[in-house]
Amino acid sequence: MNLVVLVTGANSGIGLALCERLLSQGTRGLQLCLACRNMRRAEAARSVLLTSHPTAQVALLHLDTSSISSVVRAAQEVRLRYDRLDYLYLNAGIMPNPQFDVTAFFKGLFSSKIIPMLATGVGILTQKDGVTSDGLQEVFATNLFGHFLLIRELEPLLCHAGQTSQLIWTSSSNAHRSAFNLEDIQHQRGSQPYSSSKYASDLLSLALNTHYNKQGLYSSVTCPGFVMTSLTYNILPSFPAFVWTLLMPVFWLIRLVTNTFTLTPQNGSEALFWLFKQKPESLDPYAKYHSLTSGLGNNYTQPRKMDIDLETSESLYETLLQLESEVRKNFHGTSESERASQRGGRGISRGMDHLRVNTERFQ
Numbered sequence: 243m244n245l246v247v248l249v250t251g252a253n254s255g256i257g258l259a260l261c262e263r264l265l266s267q268g269t270r271g272l273q274l275c276l277a278c279r280n281m282r283r284a285e286a287a288r289s290v291l292l293t294s295h296p297t298a299q300v301a302l303l304h305l306d307t308s309s310i311s312s313v314v315r316a317a318q319e320v321r322l323r324y325d326r327l328d329y330l331y332l333n334a335g336i337m338p339n340p341q342f343d344v345t346a347f348f349k350g351l352f353s354s355k356i357i358p359m360l361a362t363g364v365g366i367l368t369q370k371d372g373v374t375s376d377g378l379q380e381v382f383a384t385n386l387f388g389h390f391l392l393i394r395e396l397e398p399l400l401c402h403a404g405q406t407s408q409l410i411w412t413s414s415s416n417a418h419r420s421a422f423n424l425e426d427i428q429h430q431r432g433s434q435p436y437s438s439s440k441y442a443s444d445l446l447s448l449a450l451n452t453h454y455n456k457q458g459l460y461s462s463v464t465c466p467g468f469v470m471t472s473l474t475y476n477i478l479p480s481f482p483a484f485v486w487t488l489l490m491p492v493f494w495l496i497r498l499v500t501n502t503f504t505l506t507p508q509n510g511s512e513a514l515f516w517l518f519k520q521k522p523e524s525l526d527p528y529a530k531y532h533s534l535t536s537g538l539g540n541n542y543t544q545p546r547k548m549d550i551d552l553e554t555s556e557s558l559y560e561t562l563l564q565l566e567s568e569v570r571k572n573f574h575g576t577s578e579s580e581r582a583s584q585r586g587g588r589g590i591s592r593g594m595d596h597l598r599v600n601t602e603r604f605q
């Protein structure tokens with residue numbers, strides 16, 4: 243059987259490590275598609291994979307999850323290339339302009355909250371978000387909405403009679419209910435867009451299970467733990483690479499008390515890879531599957547209940563569908579009379595300011 247696996251953000255870090263592991267386990271006929279925004283880096287990643295697996299089928303796809311037109315074009319291309327999609331890893335993610343609160347970090351170190359702080363980064367990190375050319379909040383668009391649109395566009399390949407497919411999100415233990423607001427799903431008004439987008443992916447995964455399981459499509463969320471990648475190096479940009487290397491023994495010691503310090507992309511991809519081998523029907527839609535590494539360096543996957551509920555997940559799903567239809571209307575062009583009424587001042591997002599899309603762009 244020719245399994246088709248698509249991984250977003252596959253050119254580095256956890257995504258690339260996952261691809262390496264998928265090829266190493268030797269599924270015959272595996273067709274891997276690396277969906278990346280930077281084709282030069284994508285080519286480099288493909289070369290690395292082909293060096294260790296010269297006969298592997300590794301294709302590239304241009305995809306910028308923060309851009310609506312890129313997502314629509316990429317999905318069109320996937321529908322042309324493949325007649326099935328067995329696994330869709332929703333892994334691409336950003337944490338732009340992170341601000342590390344040193345005072346809160348040191349206070350946390352000497353408090354009872356030290357372990358949760360080190361495991362989740364909650365309370366010590368904020369970010370400054372940007373706005374995409376589509377008028378969406380950048381973190382929301384990249385980490386969540388672009389992926390949502392991709393799933394919706396790939397529905398015909400993902401929902402096939404007599405076959406199951408899996409969506410696997412790279413979420414985070416940094417996802418926190420307090421950072422998320424149904425009235426501001428894009429997190430325009432807060433300073434934790436990363437946490438909000440990851441909490442939203444946890445909720446969305448549950449809603450996708452509610453709506454798509456009967457069509458054979460299953461969704462799960464993972465947390466790779468704390469992994470040294472460009473995303474985390476960027477948190478302390480003043481630290482040269484060698485400082486991180488010097489800190490490794492400290493991190494190995496911390497690993498003795500919190501197994502969430504997976505540290506390497508290979509370790510971090512454990513839960514993503516583990517899910518590849520599971521029967522999707524056996525998975526818990528309320529669980530986040532954590533990659534963990536023991537003090538002795540052994541990797542394992544552990545499900546932990548998420549702080550999510552069906553009602554909120556449904557509300558988010560409805561809001562995303564509304565935003566999708568707004569975006570589609572703009573993308574495929576609105577009728578002249580509609581445009582005239584929008585110009586008349588009511589705006590396309592009547593009563594839905596929180597959805598905020600740059601309606602001019604596609605007109």
Ligand SMILES: NC(=O)C1=CN([C@@H]2O[C@H](COP(=O)(O)OP(=O)(O)OC[C@H]3O[C@@H](n4cnc5c(N)ncnc54)[C@H](OP(=O)(O)O)[C@@H]3O)[C@@H](O)[C@H]2O)C=CC1
Nearest residue numbers: 251254255256279306307308333334335414468469471473
């Ligand atoms: N590192 C960690 O400790 C943790 C990471 N995660 C999550 O893991 C995932 C992978 O991150 P990680 O491997 O750490 O970091 P990397 O920065 O190494 O990987 C992120 C990947 O996402 C890609 N990407 C970013 N923006 C876009 C976009 N708009 N369109 C397409 N691709 C994009 C990057 O491409 P490019 O090379 O072009 O930038 C890169 O390939 C993220 O979702 C992150 O939130 C979760 C918990 C912990």
Ligand SMILES: CC(C)=CCC[C@@H](C)[C@H]1CC[C@H]2C3=C(CC[C@]12C)[C@@]1(C)CCC(=O)[C@@H](C)[C@@H]1CC3
Nearest residue numbers: 359360361362363367414415416467468474477
């Ligand atoms: C300078 C020293 C001694 C330690 C570094 C401390 C922090 C930089 C580090 C501690 C816990 C880390 C962490 C993350 C980022 C880096 C830390 C705050 C994440 C927030 C990265 C992204 C995620 O999604 C989380 C799961 C990580 C949780 C832990």
